[in-house]
Amino acid sequence: MLLARLAEASRAVADASARSRKTALLAEVFAETEPAEAALVIAYLSGRLPQGRIGVGWNALKAPPPPAAAPALTVTATDRALTALAAVAGPGSRAARARALDALLGAATAAEQAFLTGLLLGEVRQGALDAIALEAVARTTGAEPGAVRRAVMLDGSLPRVAAALLSDGPAALGRFGLRVGRPVLPMLAHTAASVTEAVTALGAPCAVEEKLDGIRVQVHRDGDTVRVFTRSLDDITDRLPEVVAVARAASGDRFVLDGEVIAVDGTGRPVSFQRIASRVGSRADVTAARAALPVTPVFFDVLAADGEETLDLPGAERHAVLAGLLAEPLRVRRLVLPDPADPGGLAAAESFLADTLARGHEGVLVKALDAPYAAGRRGRSWLKVKPVHTLDLVVLAAERGHGRRTGLLSNLHLGARADDGTFVMLGKTFKGLSDEVLRRQTRELGALAVADDGFTVRVRPELVVEIAYDGVQRSPRYPAGVTLRFARVVRYRPDKTAAEADTVARVLDEYRSRNPGDTP
Numbered sequence: 001m002l003l004a005r006l007a008e009a010s011r012a013v014a015d016a017s018a019r020s021r022k023t024a025l026l027a028e029v030f031a032e033t034e035p036a037e038a039a040l041v042i043a044y045l046s047g048r049l050p051q052g053r054i055g056v057g058w059n060a061l062k063a064p065p066p067p068a069a070a071p072a073l074t075v076t077a078t079d080r081a082l083t084a085l086a087a088v089a090g091p092g093s094r095a096a097r098a099r100a101l102d103a104l105l106g107a108a109t110a111a112e113q114a115f116l117t118g119l120l121l122g123e124v125r126q127g128a129l130d131a132i133a134l135e136a137v138a139r140t141t142g143a144e145p146g147a148v149r150r151a152v153m154l155d156g157s158l159p160r161v162a163a164a165l166l167s168d169g170p171a172a173l174g175r176f177g178l179r180v181g182r183p184v185l186p187m188l189a190h191t192a193a194s195v196t197e198a199v200t201a202l203g204a205p206c207a208v209e210e211k212l213d214g215i216r217v218q219v220h221r222d223g224d225t226v227r228v229f230t231r232s233l234d235d236i237t238d239r240l241p242e243v244v245a246v247a248r249a250a251s252g253d254r255f256v257l258d259g260e261v262i263a264v265d266g267t268g269r270p271v272s273f274q275r276i277a278s279r280v281g282s283r284a285d286v287t288a289a290r291a292a293l294p295v296t297p298v299f300f301d302v303l304a305a306d307g308e309e310t311l312d313l314p315g316a317e318r319h320a321v322l323a324g325l326l327a328e329p330l331r332v333r334r335l336v337l338p339d340p341a342d343p344g345g346l347a348a349a350e351s352f353l354a355d356t357l358a359r360g361h362e363g364v365l366v367k368a369l370d371a372p373y374a375a376g377r378r379g380r381s382w383l384k385v386k387p388v389h390t391l392d393l394v395v396l397a398a399e400r401g402h403g404r405r406t407g408l409l410s411n412l413h414l415g416a417r418a419d420d421g422t423f424v425m426l427g428k429t430f431k432g433l434s435d436e437v438l439r440r441q442t443r444e445l446g447a448l449a450v451a452d453d454g455f456t457v458r459v460r461p462e463l464v465v466e467i468a469y470d471g472v473q474r475s476p477r478y479p480a481g482v483t484l485r486f487a488r489v490v491r492y493r494p495d496k497t498a499a500e501a502d503t504v505a506r507v508l509d510e511y512r513s514r515n516p517g518d519t520p
Helices: 005-016 019-031 035-045 075-087 093-106 110-121 130-141 147-155 158-168 170-175 197-202 239-247 273-281 286-292 314-325 342-359 434-445 504-514
Strands: 188-191 206-211 215-222 226-228 256-260 297-304 334-337 363-368 376-384 389-400 408-415 422-428 448-453 456-459 464-469 469-475 480-483 488-492
Touching: 005 019, 005 035, 005 075, 005 110, 005 422, 019 035, 019 130, 035 075, 035 158, 075 093, 093 110, 110 206, 110 342, 130 158, 147 158, 158 170, 158 197, 170 434, 188 206, 197 206, 197 215, 197 363, 197 376, 206 314, 206 342, 215 239, 215 273, 215 297, 226 239, 256 273, 273 389, 297 314, 297 469, 334 504, 342 363, 389 422, 389 434, 408 434, 408 448, 408 464, 408 504, 422 480, 422 504, 434 448, 434 456, 434 488, 464 480, 469 504
Parallel strands: 188 376
Antiparallel strands: 206 334, 206 363, 215 226, 215 256, 256 297, 363 376, 389 408, 389 456, 389 464, 408 422, 448 456, 464 488, 469 480
16 A cells, blocks of 8 residues: 555544544555555554654654655555664764665655655554544444444454454454463543542542552562563563562462552652653663662552453452452552442542542542553543642744644643743643644744744743643753643733732752752
């Protein structure tokens, strides 16, 4: 298949507003796809590269060679070129990578270049993400969408499942199931504004559990073999010997557990997510890293026990299985509410949240006791409740968008007010921006521009924007030594002047309150 066909489909899907139309457009492409190319086609139209990140940034793409006059580049040839590009390393690699990239882009038409640029930058935002691609595969092959979804959840790869379906039809789904040792996509939660809202929304017996701010892990044990995977299914077994030891000490010998890796300080309070992420992400001497910051797993669910799936068991039964495998200190703290309408139970749940926050954790999860484990889905039977932090910050600059946001000012540079009236940058965000807001901020920031290097437009610090964020973490990249975690735009504040923006001092105070004794 020509890459031009995918570029054409990507643009058509981006322009379509109805989900049904997006699904139909993708189904047409999949019907034309040879089984051998199915995994690549699915991956590309889902906005990802099979090679993962290959180290190509905007600077390498901003001046592409002249495009080809007619399409000739195939999907398979593109994959070979990207695999070769990802493998370039060593002395002279920068020049070699530039030549390889130019050769690939030079073989592409203008439409294909735009599509490739979006893929390489992770900005194929045409809405053809996994959920829609999955529905399109089901439609093309005549498979039941729920069965396809389950196969993908348990296998962890939509391209792999799709390739099997396009080759062998719905019967291929029987090959996909949970296997101890192979990670599955974790169940995720929706958000509720309060514990009372969450309990009321579930309307059934539920458990309120501490929401720990650690690294999500999935732990597989098969006899003496233990493997530890992240939320994104990366194998980090060798970096977490403490977790391996806990798994080997459990009463069962063939299971899959879901939990978090956390660390506590000398007072028993949890340390910041950033420190844990640094420890888990480090490939340095594990013994030294362990001595500097020992971690411990805390588990809240079980996906398999004694080699048998427990995914479809109600939550209450899964917790009983978990309790049979692990001692209480290794299980997340929880409060069970048998009657969601009981005022006393609701009061106890609110008190549980307050105590959890006082202990330094980030909130709670409210889980229906009768619900199965919906691997890979953001289920309505799990609702997370945590305080929402907001700041009013000033826009200092904006970066020109790519892909669907070409021609718009997108990624905002955010600043807080210093004592001398200047502004100190705390980070960037492009999240939370609707198409309407993007267009409006492009006009308004353009009118405030004071410098433009072709990529970043610096503006007079006049526009105030309300930013929601999950916390403050240390960052040497920014002048104050901290940045905002998961920052996203709530709204612009035309009612506020820059002089009324929040201060750097407030942000630093918040950081110190969560990290006593640590001064960024």
